[in-house]
Amino acid sequence: MEKLMHISATPHVRSQMSTGRIMQIVLLSLVPASVFGVVHFGMQALYHMLVCMGTCVVTEFLYEAFADRPVRIWDCSSLVTGLLLALSLPVSAPLWVGALGSVFAILVIKMLFGGIGQNIVNPALGARCFLMLSFAGIMTNFSADGISGPTPLALLRAGEAVDPLDMLLGNTAGTIGETCVVALVFGAMLLLLFGIIDLRIPASYLISFSLFSVFFAGRGFDAVYLVSQLCGGGLMLGAWFMATDFVTSPITPRGKILYGVLLGILTGVFRIWGGSGEGVSYAILLGNLSVPLLEKITVPRAFGCRRGKR
Amino acid sequence: MAYSTFQGGVHPFKGKRMSKDKFILEYLPKGEVVYPLSQHIGAPARPVVKIGDRVLVGQKIAEASGYVSAPVHASVSGTVKAMELRLTAAGQPAPCIVVENDEWYEEVEYPPTEPVESLTREEILELIREAGVVGMGGAGFPTHVKLAVKNPSRIRYVIVNCSECEPYLTSDYRRMVENPDWLILGLKVLLQLFDKAVGILAVEDHKRDAITALQMASGNEPRMEVHVLQTKYPQGCERMLVYACTGREINSSMLPADVGCVVNNVDTICAIYQAVYLRRPLTRRIVTVTGDAIADPCNFDVCIGTSYKELVMAAGGFRREPKKMISGGPMMGQSLASLGVPVVKTSSALVCLSKDEVASANPSPCIHCGYCVTACPERLIPSKLADYAERFQEEPFRKLYGMECMECGSCSFVCPAKRQLTQSIRAFRRELLARGKK
Secondary structure (H helix, E strand, O other): OOOOOOOOOOOOOOOOOOHHHHHHHHHHHHHHHHHHHHHHHOHHHHHHHHHHHHHHHHHHHHHHHHOOOOOOHHHOHHHHHHHHHHHOOEOOOOHHHHHHHHHHHHHHHHHOOOOOOOOOOOHHHHHHHHHHHHOHHHHOOOOOOOOOOOOHHHHHHOOOOOOHHHHHHOOOOOEOOOOOHHHHHHHHHHHHHOOOOOOHHHHHHHHHHHHHHHHHOOOOOOHHHHHHHHHOOOHHHHHHHHOOOOOOOOOOHHHHHHHHHHHHHHHHHHHHHOOOOOOHHHHHHHHHHHHHHHHHHOOOOOOOOOOOOO | OOOEOOOOOEOOOOOOHHHHOOOEEEEOOOOEEEEEOOOOOOOOOEEOOOOOOEEOEOOEEEEOOOOOOOOEEOOOOEEEEEEEEEEOOOOOEEEEEEEEEOOOOOEOOOOOOOOHHHOOHHHHHHHHHHOOOEOOOOOOOEHHHHHOOOOHHHOOEEEEEEOOOOOOOOHHHHHHHHOHHHHHHHHHHHHHHOOOOEEEEEEEOOOHHHHHHHHHHOOOOOOEEEEEEOOOEOOOOHHHHHHHHHOOOOOOOOOHHHHOEEEEEHHHHHHHHHHHHOOOOOOEEEEEEEOOOEOOOEEEEEEOOOEHHHHHHHOOOEOOOOOEEEEOOOOOOEEEOOOOOEOOOOOOEEEEEOOOHHHHOOOOOOOOOOHHHHHOOOOOOHHHHHHHHHOOOHHHHHHOOHHHOOOOOHHHHHOOOOOOHHHHHHHHHHHHHHHHHO
16 A cells, blocks of 8 residues: 555645744834834833743743643744833833733733633733723833923823924833834834735724814814824824734724724824823723624625625 | 736745746556546446447547536547546545556547538537536536526627636646637637627736737637736636626626626637537646656646556656645645546646645634735635634524635635634535535
8 A cells, every 4th residue: 555645625735924923023013113212211121121021921831831721932922912012111110010011911811811812902002001000100100311201292282382303203202112103104114015914904093083183183284283193192003013913903804994993083082082191002992892893893795795695 | 007806815826937838748648547437517427338348539438427417538549447436536436437558549530520600509519518528627517518508698708717826737828828729719619609708818917928829819809809817816716707807796606607707717618629620529638747846847738537646757756755746726626645546627737745734834823813804805704704614603604604605715825823714614614505405
């Protein structure tokens, strides 16, 4: 009897893209913003990133080891969570805050809901909100050596002038990764170039937010105000890197657009009428929760089928 | 430049370069030649020869046993050695006629030909039926049934599927480059059947030589045009092709004829040409033997019934140890456990790969990336359908149009988590279809 070959169901070839590779590309696209953070805020920023990423990976490994689940730390997804969390911390925060947030992100938000692909909200954002609620003072203290004082959005809210050019270049107060819009958008271009994300979510998010500000912020079409709003408060970090998180965004094409519009409106509401002038984190968290509903109402019409007929 | 296409689709590794520029070589088999009785969709053919009979090239050895069925003809001369179960590419033993080849290739006397223009519709269909022509792209639907549409005057487009969207395959491409006139004549027969229709030769844009050859050959034909399509998989699937050429959509319960189209594959058209112009039955076809495990990838013009093993030898044997052997293209073909199976009317290629990508891909949890949704040409949500299929939830599966899946494999191909999406959906869909028939 000759040796028999393996058989398989079609298709017999697979693309090169894997979960690990996607996560690596996301990490790569966050490098510009991270490098800027270190240059701008000093070595403390780097320590924050290392602590968060390390804690995330160790937490995931420990959980998987103790819960007797397959170890999936090599897919780099916890590294992404850790880096995103570090980028949304103020540099003045003590390192244990990042570590605590990482444990919360991985253990409570990701692993307890079933691990990768099963979490309902974005782990990094969930952890950030947890830290905001628990340590409001630490999380809103944006004093760093050289620059101190309120964030551009706080200034705007107080009716003071801000310089949009400084905001584009990141020469302002804020969290480690949110200030430099140029670096963030450059990273986002990498994501688009590699085909990891498409424009649906970020574009609809930013456009709907702009329209909302124009109509409801009471400033009319004030270009400086609008640019400052778009560049400030982590909107760029959120729109390009957090709202586009695969696990917690819709997969249907129209669902993505609706999701972006919803985020834009929520962010506008929180920023204009909310308490703090920031709103991206909470908007995306609420958006995450609405994903199952959005997917349900945006099932595409199958090729050649009339709506309703199946 | 934007050529017409459909929404979705994927770009698998082409691999066509290996055999693209190899001229078609005629290959004559040695030893025994095996003819499965079921090389088509429908009732298996009924043998009309006995063990010990001498048969000639072109002689009918099995007769169609119903309307949706097709006869089988000998492709070599020799003696009928056995009628028994043999392994086929589908993976199961099937009834076959085995002929011991005497290598003389004595042919039967073909009937005299008449001018094609004077043939009636019924005569043409009868010629095609008698020649055993079936859809040679892979499905194997008897062509005379496909062409016998209820209302021929409502057919507006006769589309020749020249897109050959599967990676690695070049058999249709070689045919278009080397014998474009056969295609034109075959298409002429179809246009005679459907007098209101125009003939469309639909080619993907990367097959430049084929486009030129077809344009030259069809230059004087007022009712034919070459339609250039975007290169993308599954451009050659019937539904996608009809949409790209005409903008008309069909779903799983419709036929192309419902929107005034008839679609045929390149080799099928050539078989029609041979059946009607030359009165020769379908006994040969082009098979691409390729893949990185093959020493010298080739396009062979082979006798139906030849063993794949001989073709590999003719292509110089293996260069590397093969890990996966596929009859047909890698996206929709059948993987083979052993090479000892015959070429049938629907075998377009033998692809031997030195890496088993399916076995080396380890499925991990879905990360909800939506790549499958973007890739699905049917605009389905494969990740959810696969979830429902794995849990046998019929109602949500049907509600998300699961029955519309045509199993093209695009979702499994793109999935970064390496889930077996197509496999799960197909298994459940086929089960539901079978249940519905009872």
